[in-house]
Each structure stands twice: as C-alpha cells, then as structure tokens.
Amino acid sequence: MNDSLLAYLNGEYVPKDQACVPITDRGLLFGDSVYEVIPAYGGRPFRVPHHLRRLDRSLAAIRMQNPLSQDEWQKIFERLTQQLPGKDQSIYLQVTRGSYPVRNHVIPDDIQPNVIAFTSVNPARDPDKARRGIKVITLEDIRWHRCDIKATTLLANVLARAQATEEGADEAILIRDAAAMEGTASNLFVVSNGLVITPPDSPELLPGITRDLVLELCREAGVPFAQATIGMPDLEHADEIWLTSSTREVAAVVELNGRPVGNGTPGEMWHRMDALFQACKERLRLGGDCHVD
Template sequence: MEFVILNGEIIERNEAKIDVEDRGYQFGDGVYEVIRVYNGKMFTSKEHLERFEKSAGNIGISVPYSLGEMSSLLEQLILKNDIQLGTVYLQITRGISPRNHAFPHAETPTTMVAYTRQVERPVGNMKSGVKAILTEDIRWLRCDIKSLNLLGNLLAKQKAVEAGCFEAIQHRGETVTEGSSSNVFIVKDGTIFTHPADNLILNGITRKKLQEICSTHSIRLEERSFSIEELMHADEVLMSSTTAEIMPIIDIDGNKVNGGVPGEMSKKLQELFEAEIEIQCGQLVTTPGEI
C-alpha cells in the first residue's frame, strides 16, 4: 500500500483526487521540489524547502505550512512508505478555480501534494561518465523559479534521449547555461567554472553544496558564464543534480572530454560529496542495483 500527502493529510494514493480545474493541471501554475532520501533520511531538506517557499513566493503563492510542518509531514510520508533510498516529490499549485488566465480570488485554497519513489543511486554512470548533446536554450527568462512549466526542459531532454545521451547541455547563443535537469560545470587548469546563479539557471541545491565543498577544501570555483568553445576545450565537464549527484560528462556531441574518461577533479568532488551525504544521512552502502 502506498501513501501520499494531499493538502496536509497522509492518505492512500488511490484515494487522492485532484480536480480537473486545478491550475497546476490547466496552466502549470505552481512550483515543485525533489528531495533525495538516503537511509530513510532526507538530504539537504532545509535548503530544498526554503527554495520551495521562495519559488512559490516569486509567483505569488503563499505556502500554508511552515518549513517545520512540511519537513515533519515528509518525514512521516517517507517512514509510512518505507523509503530507504529514493526521492520525495513536493508540489504546490494556486488551487482549483474556473479556467481563467488571471489569478483566482486570493482566498482560493492552494493544492499541495507529495509522494515518494524508490530510486537507486546511478553509481555505474558516476564511475564511467555519461554523454551529452548541445542544444539551444529555449526556456523562459525566470529559470531561477522551480516552476511546473518544464516543456522546454522536456524537449531538450528528449533530444538527448533520442541521441543516446544522458543529458542536454543548453546554451543561449554562445553562452552555456545549464543542463535540461542539471547544473553544468567545466574544469580548466584546476579551476571550476559554472554559470552565475541568476535568472537564466536554477540554483541547484547540489550545486550549492558543491560550492560549499569547494570553499571548505580550498578548491577554486568561479561563478562566471563560459562559452561553448570553452566547454568544448575544458579539461573536465561535470553536471550536478539531486538524483545524479556529481556526474562526469565524458562526451559532448561525439567529442571526447578528457579522453572519454572521468577526470581527477570529478572523482575528488564525488568523494567529498559522498562524505557530506554520510554526515547527514549515515553510511552509504552500494547495492547490486546501483552498479
């Protein structure tokens, strides 16, 4: 039996019903978060929930629960569904109202849902590295909001899938922004570069944790935009996300990066990131499904 959260209550999944005029369904009028779970514990949940609240506020949605209340509810849900290794998905919309582009009355109740999934760590890909393609970034200009409107991301990801690749690296003109579902970094002469956390990218929680790691361990990381040419001539390229963790990119549009193998910086960052996970969630144990 699987359980979900609907508007603050934990109920059986088959009992959860959303009205067809919910604005999330009609307009994508809402925001979401995905939080990683290791050993039954959420990783960086505070940072995710703070971003959730900020994204909602940026589009005029007031979250009717405190950060503590949301965290408690999600912890109960994880326990109820016995999730040891996976994710918890959280979403809020502007609620149910007759279809109209203008916002409904301010007193319209929001709709908040959450559910869990069992998701293994992509250890095999992290060890071997993955392939990527380049594609023009066609998304809107508020990518810093974790909006439900993901059509541009989906189209980019599908291009990657059809090309037999793991990720699509997006660019606006000659400037690299981020992946379809990840942040992108390059390494050149021992320095890591990543696009500034402005309106053109989502400031990923794993990205922020990676910045903290670099600061703590005296690894040089600079937030500045970089070009496609710099990307293609980088010593190493890597991506970060909640589910992919720190993932080396070893091939872009058929061009090998670092000879087609993960570089030493990528490996070092993976080790340091795993150590951060273990501090919060306990020792990581590799299972057969992760290889």
C-alpha cells in the first residue's frame, strides 16, 4: 500500500518512490536540516501546533525560518493522511537548507530550502508487548551539545542504538557527566517514591512532545512530578523507568543493564499513565482533542 502513496516535495505531490532531491542537497551532504515525526491516530494528526512550534525553534537555531505557514502545513498533513483514511499513521517532514551548485561549509546567502513530507502506516499497538516492557542499557553520551535541535545529524544516536541491539537491549539511555539525559530516540522518566521525574529542559536533550503530554497528564490526574537531574544512582534505584516518544508512546523499562527495574514488570504508575495516554489517543480518534489544559 505504501508504494502507491504520494509524498509532498517543494509544493508538489509526487509518488513517494519517485520523490528526489539533488545530490548537492545540504541535508544530504552536511546533515544541514531538521525534521519532525507526527503521529496521526485514526488519521488525525497528534498535537500539530506543538510539533510546528518545535520545528520553528529548530529552524531558528540553525538560522532558518519556516518556509510554510501553519495553515499550509495543516493542508499538507490533511492531504497526506487522507490517503490512508482512518489508519494510524506517522507523518515525517524535513526541511533542508537546500541544494547549491558548490559544496561549501559556508551557509549560502539565498536560502532556498527543500521541503519534504510523507506518511506511512503505523503498526497496530500490541498491548501484550507494551505490558511486557523493554530492556535498556546505559551508554556514554557522545552526541554534540545542541540536542534540543531536532536535526537529522543522528549518527551518534544510530551507533548507540546499534550497540544496544547487539547487547540484546531495546534502547540505550545516554549518560553525560554522570547524569542520565534521554534515550537515543526517546525521553526519560523515573518514578521514585510516587514522584514522576524527568530531566529538565536543556540544550543537551530534546524537548519531547510526548514527554510534555505526560507531564500534562500528570498534572491533570494529580500525580506529583518534577523536572530534575537524574543521576546514575537515581536511575539504578528507581521504582520505575519510562521512555517516551511519538513511536514508543510511554514504554516501561523492566531491565536496566541486565538487572530488573522494580520487580521486573511494568509498575503501577506506568499502568496508570498508559491508561491516561491511551484514553487521550482515543479522544483524538473520535474527533476530540488530545490537548490537556
């Protein structure tokens, strides 16, 4: 089915397998580009204003402006998701600095970005798999110091995930200066004595859209939470560990570096948060809003 889908490319809708940018595109040559991944539950995109605000922040950080308005992005998302009516999807969008005749590290004066977007079907959530939880390891964070920019320069993340896979884990939690930052493609939470904790915003971690929703759900449900540094001892002695992302949603970590987290099964607080998150998704599928005031 995905082979016949159309993709958006610089104002046109073209077959996904034929959408191309020149080999001199700066996103390809330098990783000079930013991106977003937006879930669409039942074909309804999830927290679009939040994703587009983060896109604006990422573009501003690399000295670019958003080439499209929010209304233009909305129309693109509607056109793409309508190809898979009622399906859970993942919308990928990328803005590169553009294609220029000469390969040069200097940023060109005339910015002519390449804009790409496409959608694909998300596999159905397996509740049994979610309830089994995931295994993680910890690794040194070798990434650069602007991880708050959602840039396509992800080689360090890719290598860390590869090492996790080789060691039989599902994900790696990255450690910098003795503090746990986030996963290779996920944000981090721990639960300790009933308090839900996530690392504070900083240039060295991505401000996750799902992470922010979890904090909103905590506030709405009266669950105590805080943004605070999570040291290795905090991680190792946590009652629960979660990893959140657009694709993982809220994943319970049941094993850390070969040792069980808690009793080795998803904890009580995770079950509560997962139920809140799934209810939020269902509201969106039914035409409501996943926003929490």
